[in-house]
Amino acid sequence: MKKLIAAFAAVAAFSAHAETLTVAATPVPHAEILEFVKPALAKEGVDLKVKVFTDYIQPNVQVAEKRLDANFFQHQPYLDEFNKAKGTSLVAVTGVHLEPLGAYSSKLKDLKDLPSGANVVIPNDATNGGRALLLLAKAGVITLKDPTNILSTVKDIATNPKDLKIRELEAATIPRVLTQVDLALINTNYALEAKLDPSKDALVIEGNDSPYVNILVSRADNKDSDAMQKLAAALHSPEVKKFITEKYKGAVLPAF
Numbered sequence: 001m002k003k004l005i006a007a008f009a010a011v012a013a014f015s016a017h018a019e020t021l022t023v024a025a026t027p028v029p030h031a032e033i034l035e036f037v038k039p040a041l042a043k044e045g046v047d048l049k050v051k052v053f054t055d056y057i058q059p060n061v062q063v064a065e066k067r068l069d070a071n072f073f074q075h076q077p078y079l080d081e082f083n084k085a086k087g088t089s090l091v092a093v094t095g096v097h098l099e100p101l102g103a104y105s106s107k108l109k110d111l112k113d114l115p116s117g118a119n120v121v122i123p124n125d126a127t128n129g130g131r132a133l134l135l136l137a138k139a140g141v142i143t144l145k146d147p148t149n150i151l152s153t154v155k156d157i158a159t160n161p162k163d164l165k166i167r168e169l170e171a172a173t174i175p176r177v178l179t180q181v182d183l184a185l186i187n188t189n190y191a192l193e194a195k196l197d198p199s200k201d202a203l204v205i206e207g208n209d210s211p212y213v214n215i216l217v218s219r220a221d222n223k224d225s226d227a228m229q230k231l232a233a234a235l236h237s238p239e240v241k242k243f244i245t246e247k248y249k250g251a252v253l254p255a256f
Contacts, residue, residue, distance in 0.1 A: 099188030102202030
């Protein structure tokens, strides 16, 4: 009975003194990584609450409107473009991992077999769309007017020898049309949700030199809060590096 009373007392004490941190995340791998660090943060007096989203807009909107404390789903180029387009001023807290973007097909085994007039889908947001085109250019499928422009669009394609029909779709919906197209450029988080193995299933995939490290994002007014910094430290722990390495087997790479 004494042990039970002590346990209840400990829970009550934690509830009274814990600082709640509510973080938006896409399901895989972001929410999974956050769930993994929950126990460690609880020991440090931080009650981490993870709110799962499947889109790339609301997590930023709700952090900017102070409905959420932070989010974990995007890379710096996307954040920069979002801030510019929406007039927000969200900031990066720390980089955590890299999710290489890949090209997938349910019809082809090799990118060289891509037929003339093939239907190709890429993400419709500026940064991931540009990222997809850069990957296609690096693979020699197309060429771009400026191979270094991370915000390239289909209008910036210089040559398209196979007359590819490139369409833009919301990133989250692309795995659903994989069987209906010849080639789909898919973000790793959505590829994993669709039970694809990027290290095996992608016909071509970004290398470790990719600049698209996924970051923890907050506002300037809470970036340096004690709870936020504890979360940032937890996300850089050896335990998280091991978790990412072992769970995702190369489909997600630690960036620290």
